[in-house]
Amino acid sequence: MAESMNNTSDEKLMTRYRTGDTAAFDSLYGRHRGPLFRYVQRQCSNHAVAEELYQDVWMRVIRAREQWQPGTRFQPWLYRIAHNRIIDHWRAGRENHLQIEDEAVIPLDRPWPDAVMLIRECVERLFKLLAGLSEPQRSAFLLKEEAGLSLEQIAEVTGTGYETVKSRLRYALRRLRTGLEGCDE
Template sequence: MFEPNPPTDQPVNADPDQVLMLQYASGNARAFELLYSKHKGPLYRYFVRQIYDNQLAEDLYQEAWSRVIKAAANYQAKAKFTTWLYRIAHNLIIDHVRAKKPESSFSDTFEDEQETEFVASCLSESPEQLLQQQKKALLLKDCVKDLPQVQQEAFLLNIEMGFTAATIADIAGATVEATKSRLRYANKGLKACVDLKWQEVEYD
């Protein structure tokens, strides 16, 4: 089953990876090798961080590349290759989670509050201090696991991959505003979770 063509919000000239993908579609195997080498590490981590099962993450990772290969003949360079690649990965994870959980688990549940931009760091008010403390880093990792799936994905794509809210929205098939809300609530929830767990550690 081929993936849908990439969205149309990015110019072709902005993405060298598109050129490689088009070259691969024309029969250049070396072009695919270059794409694979560049994206294999981040893409694999994307699966591992959300699946927490190395074997299943490996299976989904291989399936993602299989879909890239199958879609090559119909590929159109209308968006950044990375956005298209992670949209394929996103769809695989959604299919996996939906097979295990009811559809309602994908809904964002936000409490009512004044409309403000939550710009504070997702780690703490002083990110450097948090990163210097191994225990808090481990607490953060545990807290990320407890986030709702849509918030977790948005957080990981933003923090680990450096994707903007607009790019994450393209990947997840959501609006930019919804994506900003997911990031805002993920940041807020992670800070509260780490603070609470840190207090428990201090009192042990």
């Protein structure tokens, strides 16, 4: 059963969940929990708020399961819900700007050896730079890197045009490359 779930597409799992198969949801959730959580987390400086938003996104998915059309792709639909939730959060003024502070930098999971301290430093710098991006640029970057969405899908999620997404991504990468000078080795 678990193996068959692994080979099943997101869309089929979602369809099965709509018809009452809760195991399908479990499998679906297991696939997207990490990337979605990180996507939300990168958009918020407050860890507790990120958890709250992340949970709320899944609750919306659960509530909106009947609205999901089997013909549509699940992942863009999921991230659109997350994106809208984050936009709502920002518009509510609860968090005006991501503060580029040491606390805002996501700590790395494990201690790295001294040999790779440079890499760790580069990673931390990347997240600082990421937090300093504008929300649209950051969203476009995160949707591409974290969710693995195509430009078309990013445009669909963010409700913008293809060229706009391309432009945002280009600007984001330019700023990140500039900030990550010396990390090429």
